[in-house]
Amino acid sequence: MNKPQSLTQRWPETIVATYGTPPIALVSGQGATVTDEQGATYIDLLAGIAVNALGYGNEQVAQAVSHQARTLVHASNLFATQPVLDAGAKLIQRVGDESARVFFCNSGAEANEAAFKLARLTGRRRILAAEHGFHGRTMGALALTGQPDKQRSFHPLPAGVEFYPFGDAEYLRQLVEQDPNDTAAIILEPIQGETGVIPAPAGFLQAVSELCDEYGILFIVDEVQTGVGRTGTFFAYESEGIQPDVITMAKGLGTGVPIGATIARRRAKELFQPGSHGTTFGGNPVACAAANVVLDTVDAEFLAEVARKGDYLRRGIENIPLIDCVRGRGLMLGLVLQEPVAKQAVRLGLSRGLILNAPNENVLRLTPPLVISQHELDTALTTLRTILEELA
Template identity: 60%
Template structure:
């Protein structure tokens, strides 16, 4: 690990400072991280951890990757911010790279987060002139009011109701139920939105063929297909985007998290003529497409391509799956690539703390599911050490 320097701050000091200055939306964290390199991080007490959470699928190239460090350092010393009144090379280059990965017809709106990207998708759908948006039960699309309205978790919506109107929910993966819902009012159905892999619910991939069925349904009724790739996109599943598993092209794709490799950026990408729906003055954001964040995004894409990182995602993901599914305490390992949910035979709500004590960072979207979303370039050494620790804990 790199030298973290010396600190006289105690755990009590930083926790007291956190609680006295920061809104309690996250609770008080268990540890304070001060440095990282690759897939390893160090806390303010000098303890090291293998990071299997990666900022919740954000640090695609791990911590302090040289390509990102160089890109953002050079950019901040050159041009830090312009707003969208002016163009700059980094945003044009990143939009071009996304177009190359998605569709030659793609148009991009850059935001600062996944929630904002989904907010742009929500507004895009409304500009079709139709009002209904169909979203999946248990899905998660963000915490802004529009993205929250499409989040299929009533407990998250309830404190902030009334939500923006017009959103109805369908069972994720149930094509027959979705068709029945569309047919209730097909002429006023603007869009169907889903995640290719539901992340916050417990890493649940869409059943094989479901996305292809949704694509056909949307084509039949003239409905926009929106796929939220905020967590599953940017190589997380071993392909650039989760929807590619079904060989489809959505009308709108939302991205964030891994796109910036740790820098805040989101994108709403319209891969079809839907990209022309939002007209001048109808949407915007001061920081969207910021030069420094876009420089990071360009470095992420270039590095994934140059270093063959998608192959590493598939190799390491398969190793983790094979090793953990062999355990008697594990029912299955869901997901693809390095977006994995380890389903336990019995609920174990204290596992995150136990793993942290053993030197691993991960989380639990449910008491019986452990989520593993490490950096995409995690090494053989780190994967094997982490798996060995997990196996000991899960025994």
């Protein structure tokens, strides 16, 4: 009798190889700890790439999603539902501008596609995006992504996007002033996640905001990875005291249930009109039920605890061998290594019960669930030290 195949053995027989075959198959989780099909446990310092904000097995999320699925699982945007109105109102409150309006969709890429279309609706053609930025894999979002290796196979991409060095305010001003009357938008991430957790230099977001105000340009801030408390404030841009015209978000907003949002304010809020954009599943009641739990949970006390955990994690990391420096804020940290061994560290981590991520050969990215416990933090730090000491 043939032995049943594992999930990872069956994977390449069924799933397109966009990510290759996963090294392990996960079957359950609780808090910041997950369990694989063999029964082994791992402390997860990736959280589904900054998605599982409230961790695994959250009872409030499970109850809200279950109740909504039994009550009204889908209605489309042809009808109003309570969960989408509640989630939208809570996001407007977080932005601090009662005149802001929310477009719900299903992912970060879709949120950035909506922002791209808002820029087009200004009647101007140029959109300025940061080199090395990442905004998604769909064609519009990919056109905004400043990573030529990801774009190369998909040309021609939507036209009109030009790139500037992330953090160089003077270069950006010169680029704008080449044709300010045809510059529709400037887009950036407050912290570039996929490139290796690279924060914008102090004062850069403020300089971009002033430049946009000066020339009537939409300022689009991509908070897909940094939002929902990931950096210790609800939005990462809050640390600079600015107010963007457009905010895109996803990932942690649904703590694992797919949802995205594009928030438009000031000159951007009236650009979408009936028929100019849409989505079948955006504002799905079940997804919004999950988002409402997240938005109710991530309050001031919760954010202060995220900041505390981030500081604790940073302090525990900084004196580990092989660490050159630590970038980022809150529970979004990039460990810059002295040697290009990040991918080796990821493999060793799995063998020691720790899920890590390497956006490149020299950086480990840590984005654990925001609810990670003190015990899980301490265990993860001990294991990480062992791994890096071994590699050193």
